[in-house]
Amino acid sequence: MYFVLRRKSALQVKIQWGPMCIYFPPTVGAGGGNDIQWCFSQVKGAVDDDVAEADIISTVEFNHSGELLATGDKGGRVVIFQQEQENKIQSHSRGEYNVYSTFQSHEPEFDYLKSLEIEEKINKIRWLPQKNAAQFLLSTNDKTIKLWKISERDKRPEGYNLKEEDGRYRDPTTVTTLRVPVFRPMDLMVEASPRRIFANAHTYHINSISINSDYETYLSADDLRINLWHLEITDRSFNIVDIKPANMEELTEVITAAEFHPNSCNTFVYSSSKGTIRLCDMRASALCDRHSKLFEEPEDPSNRSFFSEIISSISDVKFSHSGRYMMTRDYLSVKIWDLNMENRPVETYQVHEYLRSKLCSLYENDCIFDKFECCWNGSDSVVMTGSYNNFFRMFDRNTKRDITLEASRENNKPRTVLKPRKVCASGKRKKDEISVDSLDFNKKILHTAWHPKENIIAVATTNNLYIFQDKVN
């Protein structure tokens, strides 16, 4: 019996003897963001440059095990990919994601009372934890949330007494013997069916849904209100936050995102267009208009401009898996907040600071209003968010290093390691750097997702979904 030592990465060594191996030091979830070499794995979606509006991806979400990956698009469709089961000991890469189910979640609607069309675009998808063989997810457009059940059918009953195999009914008088129908295998069929429709509770546009850790309730947030639902009850919801002023002329702030705490079922946060985050405790009162905590960083006077408020508007808020921290994304940065400290974030990462001097142009072309999302890796050690020119950024909280990568079909050979990218803000542009003025502001990565357990990420460009994973071996 001999053993083999292999250096797996800068931080990790693999010790193997026979079929057994261990990794030292053991890592839970991901290692350092920059010690991982990210490789192209797959790309989904049309190849043309001419993007059909309906195909624009509007949300991406892994389920709790990471086996399923759901995307929603502007055309109201949901596409679910499933990871192939792979032989973990011998494989050179993790399983690929293939289409598992596709269904039309929302249709365009017309509100006759207000003479307005309601877009079918899927704003958010959230998975429920799996309780039985079926999978459940919530999907929402601007006004209506739906609970979908996705189930597999791989057997069917055969041998009915009163029905022929082709479905025709038999004349009961011709039946002389009885038999018990049996289940026989059939080709796998994945069915999606709407189990609940939660409608008519939002006057304004829904921007967030979040499932409570009690797995029985969830919240939905629009620009001015947050409602609490029970998953079983569709005709009633409780309003828990209402920031609509008595006089709409006094409106100066809207809700931009909301999320339940991952462990405390009584706690949730919501962010605003003024850069504040409020943490609320549902035990305090039925209407959580008074926050328990208010997280806000004072404005840096040297950076003040006409656009200060717009760039401070928070586009996404996400709790860490541990529940100790939360991350917010505003136009130029990602901030990590300790829930115990309200007056400033504990960490701030600049996503694309070179855009600060371009704010006027970005205001003019409305890019300054783009809403970027952000996400944590499984061990809360690395955070990721998107940028322009199909770039996305990762920040390692431990090593304080960051990396910029590009989602592009040019690097689409499997296991091709992605080359880090760099934007040249000013001065002489080095080789391989891209100048700010060359950035394509139409190519924006707003939606990204990180597998809950492994180093697999899903990055959505306008109409393509890229899957990257770390280099194995």
Next chain:
Amino acid sequence: MMLSKGLKRKREEERETETLAGDAWWLDPSLPAAAQAPPATASSSLFDLSVLKLHHSLRQGEPDLRHLVLVVNTLRRIQASMAPAPTLPPVPSPPAAPCVADSLLASSDAALSASMASLLEDLSHIEGLSQAPQPLVDEGPPGRPVGGSPPSLGALDLLGPATGCLLDDELEGLFEDIDTSMYDSELWAPASEGLKPGPEDGPGKEEALELDEAELDYLLDVLVGTQALERPPGPGR
């Protein structure tokens, strides 16, 4: 994606050869932002741009509320920097015997803010509330001193000389179908209560009107005539 009439800017990717300075010419990147005051014309074109955005946003069947609120707040910032002390008074509750000229001056701004306010107010009609739009009443609590900016300025209360440039044909066309009798009734509401918005206030206010039709017509004519006179030449137009 973006309409910006008269303010042509090349897209970022077409300007590879231009330097950073060409883009935000009033913001020299080597200087801290706070040390620079944008020249008046830059603020003014930013103001125009913001008004166009607001206009565009309000035209949507169902405006993106976040976009709307952010643009309005930005407009207020720009306006505050252009005219730190409002030269025209906010619309106060008219005293019992208002000076016609003063009221008309006030109302020329009020007319615009009234229009904008009523449009924003229409958003609350989405809920089926039966609030009658209260265009002029929300400029501040009654009896506030005329000189200062009332803290309870409505989100769209735009004061200052720059508002004149907003009264172009396009914007007026948008507001054409607004019932102008509201302007008349607001001017002459009594100084006491009844100036706060609320569905119950509507009928009360109407009862308080004491003018006859001829006087209302006269006022309307003068109002329209004064708006035309009030319009200063827009900067750079």
